[in-house]
Each structure stands twice: as structure tokens, then as C-alpha cells.
Amino acid sequence: MSxxxxxxxxxxxxxxxxxxxxxxxxxxxxxxxxxYLKNKKDGxxxxxxxxxxx
Amino acid sequence: xxxxxxxDFLSITKNKHLLLDTSVFIDGFAHSSAFAKFFYQLRDNxxxxxxxxxxxxxxxEGSTTEVKFKEKKEFVESIVETILPDINLQDxxxxxxKRYGIESKDLSMTDLYLGATLMKYGENICLLxxxxxxxxxxxxxxxxxxxxxxxxxxxxxxxxxxx
Numbered sequence: 001m002s003x004x005x006x007x008x009x010x011x012x013x014x015x016x017x018x019x020x021x022x023x024x025x026x027x028x029x030x031x032x033x034x035x036y037l038k039n040k041k042d043g044x045x046x047x048x049x050x051x052x053x054x
Numbered sequence: 055x056x057x058x059x060x061x062d063f064l065s066i067t068k069n070k071h072l073l074l075d076t077s078v079f080i081d082g083f084a085h086s087s088a089f090a091k092f093f094y095q096l097r098d099n100x101x102x103x104x105x106x107x108x109x110x111x112x113x114x115e116g117s118t119t120e121v122k123f124k125e126k127k128e129f130v131e132s133i134v135e136t137i138l139p140d141i142n143l144q145d146x147x148x149x150x151x152k153r154y155g156i157e158s159k160d161l162s163m164t165d166l167y168l169g170a171t172l173m174k175y176g177e178n179i180c181l182l183x184x185x186x187x188x189x190x191x192x193x194x195x196x197x198x199x200x201x202x203x204x205x206x207x208x209x210x211x212x213x214x215x216x217x
Contacts, residue, residue: 002176002178005175011135013097014096022132023086023090033116
């Protein structure tokens with residue numbers, strides 16, 4: 001038998017303006033994070049760079 | 055880009071809780087105009103958008119500053135109406151691991167928590183995810199789907215429940 005979902009106080013209509021403003025900021029943050037990950041990956045897998053393990 | 059819903063999508067999800075996977079939030083900010091319209095439609099349809107702490111944490115990981123962490127959290131909270139607690143799920147998680155068998159090796163903790171949450175609440179809740187291979191139809195029931203078209207292809211999302 002399944003459990004009952006918690007009762008929540010329903011929110012008003014979806015706030016499109018707030019969502020769009022936050023989406024813009026979050027998109028910028030993820031772009032930065034992805035660049036960091038890409039650089040980290042490129043560094044780890046470098047075959048011709050400075051990271052030569054003798 | 056456009057979100058294409060099958061004609062019965064809104065009637066299937068009406069009055070249900072729709073559990074959102076991390077991919078929904080990622081595509082949500084990447085294609086914000088289309089997803090704003092979609093979320094508005096769902097809220098208007100009396101579909102309750104929810105997620106769980108594991109999904110929120112996955113989304114928050116990698117935040118470079120406290121301000122950016124807060125913005126990400128607010129973004130998730132602007133979409134969902136509540137974050138369901140992920141307590142008392144261990145029995146369901148163990149049951150799922152047994153059902154997945156060897157396939158459970160590839161599952162993330164978030165996948166297990168999502169599956170266990172579907173098990174916990176039964177037909178009252180369904181999951182929206184782009185990770186289709188992690189929710190096989192021998193364990194979960196795929197009740198509908200939607201397509202998200204973009205310049206380089208089409209993403210398909212499945213809607214799953216546990217019966």
C-alpha cells in the first residue's frame with residue numbers, strides 16, 4: 001500500500017518573470033562550471049602539454 | 055525550440071504530483087522560454103511539481119560562490135511547489151536494488167532515491183526524466199512522454215510511475 005503524499009499549501013500561478021530572471025543567472029553559472037570541468041579534463045588528458053609524468 | 059506534448063499528456067498528469075529529475079532543471083534554464091510555458095501549463099493543470107533533496111543537491115553541486123548557490127536553489131524553488139523529504143526510503147531502495155539486479159551497478163544514488171520515492175507514493179506520483187535507460191519498463195510503467203526539439207536534435211522525456 002502506498003503512502004499519502006504530504007499536504008502542501010499550493011502556490012499561486014507560476015511566476016514566469018521570476019523564473020526567466022533566475023534562468024538567465026543560472027545559465028551563466030553553469031557555463032562557468034562547465035568551463036572549469038573542461039579545463040580540468042583537458043589538463044588531465046594532455047598528451048602534449050606540460051603535464052608529463054616521467 | 056519547442057516542447058511537444060501528446061494530446062493526452064495534460065489529462066494524464068492532471069491532479070498528480072510530477073517528480074522532476076535533474077535533467078528537467080538543466081533543460082529548464084537552457085531553454086527557459088519553452089519551459090516557462092510548459093511549467094505554467096502544468097501548474098494551471100493542477101499538476102503539482104515536486105522534487106527530492108538528491109536532485110536539488112545534484113543541481114547545486116559545483117556552485118562557485120554563495121550567491122550562485124543561492125540563485126540555483128531559488129531557481130529550483132521557483133519551479134517546484136515542494137521538496138519531498140527523502141526519509142524512510144531504505145526498504146524501497148533495497149527492494150529496487152534487488153529488482154534491478156546487475157543493472158543497479160550503473161545507477162546513481164539520485165536514481166535510486168527517485169525510484170524509491172515513486173515506490174513510496176504509488177499511483178499518486180510520476181517521474182519526469184530524460185534518463186530513460188535508468189527507469190526500465192520491467193520495473194516502472196511509462197505512462198506518457200514528451201519531446202523537446204532543439205537545433206541539434208530532439209530530447210525525449212519519459213513519464214514513469216510505479217504500480
